[in-house]
Amino acid sequence: MSLPSRVTLSPAGAARRNPRALGHKLQRPGLYFALPALALFAIFFAYPLASSFWQSMTKTVGGETVFVGLDQYARLFLDPLIGKSLFNAGILLVVQVPLMMSLAVVLAYLLNQSWLRFRGGFRVLHFLPAVTTLVAYSVVFRVMLATDGGAVNQLIGLLGIAPVDWLNNETWARVALIASITWRWTGYNMVIILAGLQAIPEELYEAARLDGAGRRAIFFRIVIPQLRPVLLFTSITSTIGALQLFDENFILTGGGPSDATLTPVLYLYKVGFRQFDFGYASAIGWMIVALTAVIAFVQFRLTREKP
Amino acid sequence: MPSRKLPVPIAAMAIAALLAGCAGGSAGAPAAPIDPQADVSGEITVWSWDVAATALKRLGSEYESSHPGTKITVVDVGYDNAYDKLSVGFKAGSGLPDIVSIETDRAPGYITEFPKGFADLTPVIGDKQADFDPSKWSASSNGDGQILVAPWDSGTVGLFYRSDYLAAAGIDPASLSTWDDLVVAGEKIKSTTGHTLMSIDVSSGATFSMMLQQQGEGLFNSDGEITVSSPRAVKALTLLKGMNDKGLIKNVKGWDGRVTATKDGDSAVHPEAVWWTGTLTGEMPELAQKFGVTELPGFTASGARTSNNGGSGLAIPSQAKNPNLAASFVAWTLADTTNQVSMMKTEGLFPSYLPALADPYFQQPDPYFSGEKVYELFATETAKIPSISYTSDNAKAQDMVANAVVASVINGADPQKTLDDVANQIANATGRKIAN
Amino acid sequence: MTRSQDATRLGASLRHAPIYLVLLVGSIISLIPFLWMVVASTHRTSDLFGTPLPVLPGGELLTNLARLQEDVNFGRVMINSLAVAIVYTAFSSIVSIMAGYGLAKFSFRGRNVAFGLILVTMMIPMQVLLVPLFQMMASIGWIDSYQAVILPFVASAFGIFLMRQSFLDFPDSLIESARIDGANEFRTFYRIVLPVAKPQIAALIIYTFMTQWNSFIWPLLMLNTEDNYTVPVALNTMIGLSRVDYSGLMLGSLLATLPLLILFLIFQRQFIAGLLGGAVKG
Known part of the structure; x- marks a missing residue:
């Protein structure tokens, strides 16, 4: 062996x-x-x-394309909306990605236990959000998050909490966005991790048990290290997902209120496809590439340096 | 393994594509002018959406039978994302059909950004300028006075009101001649019936834009200077903020939110465009005879009593393969009383072609509105919609203005200061001057 | 099953009760929006506005189904979507599995640069590539064709990356022993490597199919004939300017999730709890 x-x-x-x-x-x-x-x-x-x-090095003047060198990139530094959208993406990176990843790992681990009954059923149910079409997702979430009579507000009303203006208040709109992204993508990541769990040889568990390791020790000393390639994959794709977030905020908040849920790609879309400033939009695109590459590089380094 | 065989032929094609793509440029070549006298034949493709596509499909087959040798293919490309298709097609300089639908609010953006992307329709309908909704005509023309988008339906705005709520509060709708009157009435309605005055989506900024246009003002003036901090703009924002401070506004999200609030009877009045009648009759038949329509309240006793919200037109991209047939079909469909009236009757598209509005159909009493002649009111108002100026920076400014509206109306910031700030922001972002 | 076995099982179940509770809550949260789709697709659109919203299924399912077929030719577009997604999944999965294996288990000149560039195609927002890619398709004359929908994305950075990560931990010793036995590289790959990677390949197939099935903006740009539309593009036409056919949309969305669920049920059989060492053992 x-x-x-x-x-x-x-x-x-x-x-x-x-x-x-x-x-x-x-x-x-x-x-x-x-x-x-x-x-x-x-x-x-x-x-x-x-x-x-x-x-990204051109601009359009009266229908003619003009070379402008790095001017579009210089604009990035002076544009308050770039700062704001990066801040919003940063919140997602720091709050939403770790939240979703932890949930996905725990769910995958639980759903990989041989003693668990209705395992198949639980897996399908937790995967459901990932297959919901975007159209359905948008309608359902707008209905559920409605300030008056929305399901969420009715539910918290039972606990005696006053209705929350989910999509019109800057803080709550961010909370709603984080919750709805997590809802949609946790099951998705769970399945990738579940597939990764399958590759861990049973012998490793057995050896650990013989050494007298408890469940917690097995989880942290066997499962997590063995999952590293897959966790690296899910964290990089989730990072890209956060920096490139578009569908959810486009549908739920349009980036508002007051740009509180504006993300770099949503801004890029508005600049390119609504304001027709394709040169600047391309510069934003390559800025996103640079940022993602840096973060991904750090993630690669971090996972390698662990024993 | 088939995938391993693919690259060679595709590589050859890709290289061809690369060369062609690089040479293609972005704005498209200047098209030969449309010849309205030319014989029409062959086929064209039209992109539209929703009921507009339905109308064009119906009229397309009629056109085919009266013009032998022609074929009109109408494709429903969906609304909203249709603009992604348009933007990419205009930018790439290829892939667009012979005719496209564009909403009036979006037309100026495309016209200014892709000046060579559109065929000039002046030879086709230029002599009929006086027959069209003037605000629509100006939004569809470029700086040289060429008409690039043929006006189709109008978004003439009126004040829809719940007659039962007004009656309960003892208010005569005819007495609502200014916005100040409406605010006073709103307080009375609120105290007697408990209902808010209006349900609007504050964050979209649409109500604010509508109030600006009602005063004949856009975000920019005809010299391209920023006017968002003008006294008229401050007046409109102060009005909205005052309403919200008095608890008269219910802030809802999007079209769904407005429909739900209306269906629930949350508010007493709805300053909406004529197409709102379709929403009312379609989604809330149970509210028949509860609504009336009157003119929009004025900002001054003698000011305009209407505005514009929505409406669309048809344009012929300069990429069109059969521009003469396209032009003939556009003129036949839009600059024609019979066809415009038929689209009103069948698909509920309210004409911007003024001669059509004289048709007896618009004089009919409408049972949904307790027998009021609502279309007669909108028909009268359409010619009076104030025209405004647009620039290539409208889309950019619109987003900033929408944020300012939220900052002031919802978060309580001072209207004058908020608008001064946003004017400076727009000036920084666009390099334009602020109008005095 | 004997009594004592029953009792042991019950004991274990009780001990695990908190875990079942957590999974149950998670399931409900995942399911509620889905249930609402069922409710919405069996009512008239006008019933879906106003308060309170219906919570039980209505009787309009057949009316909505007929309208869905009438308005967007739903049966036809489902078949279009299935065809596109199946062809895409077949090609893309093969390409991803092979490339992932090559990048994970071999070292060749330019490998790291190649991998880096592949990652860049995933990091660049799709929106800035749309116009040039569209120009390419237009110059080849592929607009309104399925090859234009499928081919540009057959090489998927996501799929390749997923497979690379999956193969990284594959034991080199197995590959080496196969070589010693004289098997050539493709045979080793096919006979030794693929069977062990089944769960990950199952996940890849699910995601590749899902990506194409839900793909919206690119098919929207490429397809110009209603009869060629895929499901998301067709459903999008039901969102009008001043009217949205929500019940039709919800029904269409609900039906559109069925193939994905079936696919998931088929392929998740490859996920066996606590899979033993697999080929490592044998």
Whole structure:
């Protein structure tokens, strides 16, 4: 029996560090495996990516495109709405992403227990929000969050709490947004983590139990470390999801009230598609790429440095 | 493995695309002018939405039978996201059909941003300017006086009111000649019936914009200077804030919120466009005979008693493959009394073509409104809608103004100061001057 | 089953009662909006405004269904959507699994750059790519075609990244022993690697299908014929300027979630609780 060898998670240098894993002569098959994907990306994304980058250095004057160098990027620093949208995305990153990730890990762990009855049923139910179409989602949440007679306010009314103006108050609109994103995406992440849990060999649990480890110890010393690649994946995609949040706030609040739920991509959309400032919109897009890349890089580093 | 075979032919096509795409430019080539005398034949595609698409499908087949050798294909592209399709098509310089629907409020943005994107309709309907709703005509024209979007339906605004609530408070709707009168009446209604005066979505800024246009003012003046801090704007915002401070406004979210509040009978009056009649009869038939309609209260005793909210038109992109047939169909549909009246009767689209409004259909009493001749009222008001100026920065300014409205009406900020601040913000963001 | 077994089970269940309670609450929170869709799709739209809202199903299901078919040709667009999503899922999953494996288990020149660029396509907001991608499709003459809906996104950064992470922990020793046995790389991949990765592949298939099934903005831009619409694009036409057919929309949405649920039920069978070492053992 062999257990997984220690695998580094860094995108850089994995092979350098671990040359014995797969010998030098086995480099080319890797390229063959990746080739269809790389070819498709080259065909369909090289031009759009290059074009949007070029676009970010231009502006339109009376229907004519003019090269302006880095002017659009300079605008980013002076635009209060960029600051505000980044602040809002920051709140999501600090509050919503950890909340959702913890919920998803706990749910996945519970739903992976062999003693659990109705396991399949619970899994389907918790996955339901992820399959709800956007149209249904928007209608349902607006109905539930209505100030007068909305289901949520009726419920908290039973506890003697006064009605909350969910979508018109800056703080509550943020709370409502966080809750509704969490509702929609927790089950989604849960399933990815559940799939990752399946890959943990039973032997690891057995060995830990023989060492007298309790449930808590098993969870933190076996499950979490083994899940690292998958957790890294879900945290990076959730980070991207938070920075690129668009659907939920577009539908629920339109970015309001007073831009309290404006996110960078919603702002980008307004700038590009409502105000037709495509040059500036592209600059915002590449700013988002830079920010996401930095955060993702940090996440890669953090997971690698753990024992 | 089929996926591994794909790249080669596609790569060739992609390279072709790349070259073509780079050469394509963004604004589109200037189109040959439309020739209204040309013989029409062939086919065209039209993008529209909702009941407008239904109307065009119906009229399309009529047109085909009276113009042999033509084919009109109408595609319902959905509302709202249709604009993503339009924006991408105009920006990419390709992919648009022969005719597109555009709402009047959005038209100026597209016209100023894609000046070469539209075919000039002056040869087609230019001689009929006097026959159209003047506010719509000015919003659909560019700075050179070319008409680029043919006006279709109007969003003429009136004051819908609950006659039972007004009666209970002893108020004669005919006495509501100014907004100040309405506020006084609102307080009386609130104290006698407990209902608020209006249910509006404050955060959309739509009511504020409507009040501005009623005073003949937009966010910018005809010189392109910022007018959001003008005395008229301050007057409108002070009015709204005063209403909210007195507890006369119920703040609701979106169209659904307004429908729900109306259906629940939350408020006594609804300053809404003529198409609101369709919402009332469609969603709340049980409220028949509870509503009446009168002119909008004026800001001054002699001021305009109406405004505009919504309405749309048809445009021919310069990419159109068959612009002459498109032009013929647009003129046949919109600059024509019979067809405009038929769209009013069948699909509830209220004409901006004034000769159509003289049709006896608009003189009919309406049973839903207790036999009032509501369409006659709207027909009379349509020609009186004040025109306003637009710039390429309207969409940007609109968002900032909507935030200012919330800041003042909901959060209690001083109207003059709020509007001064937002005027400065707009000036910073656009480089435009603030009007004196 | 004997009595004592029953008793043990009961004891275990009692001990786990708080956990069941948590899962039950979670299930209810997940289910309520869904139930509301059922209620809404069986009423008239005008019943869905006003207070109080209906909480029990109404009797308008068949009327709404007939209108849905009449207004947006719902049967047709469901078939369109299924075809597009199945073809897309087949191609995209294969591409993602292969690329994920190649990136996780081999080192080749430019691998890290390639992986980085793939991640960038995921980090850049779709909105800034729409216009140039649209120009490309227009120049090839692919507007209003399904290949334009499907092909640009067959290589999915999300899918590749997911598979890469899944394969990272795959034991190298297994691959090596297969090589020693003389199997070529693709055979090793097909026979040894794929069977072990079943749960992750199941998750990939669910998500790939879901992504295409719910994809809205790109099909909206590409498709110009009502008969070619996919479900989200078709449902969108029911949201009008001054009238929204909510009951039709809710019914359409409800029916649109069914294929996803069926898919989930089929593929979640690959998620077996506490999966034993799998191929590692055997």
